[in-house]
Amino acid sequence: MDFRFDHMASTDNILADLKASKTAMELVIGAGKGLEIALPHLRKMPDKILEVNSYRVTYGEISELVAGARKAREFSYAPYSHFNVGASIFAENKSGLFARIGGCNVENASYGETKCAERVAAFKAVSEGFRKFHAFAVVGGFDDSISKDIRRAAQKEYITPCGACRQVTNEFEANPCLVIIARDTGEVLITTLQYLFPCGFGPRSLGMDPARYDRHKIAI
Numbered sequence: 001m002d003f004r005f006d007h008m009a010s011t012d013n014i015l016a017d018l019k020a021s022k023t024a025m026e027l028v029i030g031a032g033k034g035l036e037i038a039l040p041h042l043r044k045m046p047d048k049i050l051e052v053n054s055y056r057v058t059y060g061e062i063s064e065l066v067a068g069a070r071k072a073r074e075f076s077y078a079p080y081s082h083f084n085v086g087a088s089i090f091a092e093n094k095s096g097l098f099a100r101i102g103g104c105n106v107e108n109a110s111y112g113e114t115k116c117a118e119r120v121a122a123f124k125a126v127s128e129g130f131r132k133f134h135a136f137a138v139v140g141g142f143d144d145s146i147s148k149d150i151r152r153a154a155q156k157e158y159i160t161p162c163g164a165c166r167q168v169t170n171e172f173e174a175n176p177c178l179v180i181i182a183r184d185t186g187e188v189l190i191t192t193l194q195y196l197f198p199c200g201f202g203p204r205s206l207g208m209d210p211a212r213y214d215r216h217k218i219a220i
């Protein structure tokens with residue numbers, strides 16, 4: 001998205017661009033809560049560091065995570081919607097080990113029992129002990145059974161995590177948890193889960209710290 005005004009010059013310019021925004025993601029960028037970068041640009045400067053709050057991530061790590069989401073999408077099971085989604089989570093376990101864990105959407109003939117790629121990846125990560133999510137990438141789009149017009153219209157949007165996925169990933173977010181949304185046309189939008197899911201009900205609402213949680217002994 002191209003801004004018409006210089007945001008550094010005046011807050012009025014930001015407001016003018018926000019007013020002109022057509023999509024939710026344009027609003028994210030316009031509000032300064034997100035950054036749109038082209039994938040080739042990220043790949044060209046793998047060592048460049050992006051700092052979000054206190055979390056530092058390199059462009060290389062971002063492109064790796066996008067590549068992981070694309071790879072995960074290869075297994076997307078979407079015979080009903082024909083909308084194929086892949087996600088990859090960069091997570092940490094208790095020993096300070098990091099891993100990239102992928103997931104794809106898994107649809108179901110009942111429709112309602114479908115699971116999104118982000119939640120599949122999240123549950124895979126947690127079930128392997130990786131409970132601290134530093135970042136995740138998502139990539140989605142229709143297959144070629146869907147008309148070109150619809151594909152084009154959908155591709156203009158960024159595939160943001162649905163409400164249920166925001167709730168589930170919020171449980172394990174490292175704060176900040178970067179959300180990296182890639183389009184097949186090459187643009188990548190980088191924002192944070194906190195921006196997409198403000199004031200959420202989470203473990204802290206129940207006095208729980210997921211990093212410190214240790215299950216009780218199995219008993220009979």
Ligand code: THU
Pocket residue numbers: 078081083084085104105106107114115116117118138159160161162165
């Ligand atoms: N879907 C995801 O996997 N992640 C999202 O963020 C949005 C939607 C899936 C669910 C369903 O299989 C298909 O995309 C169409 O909604």
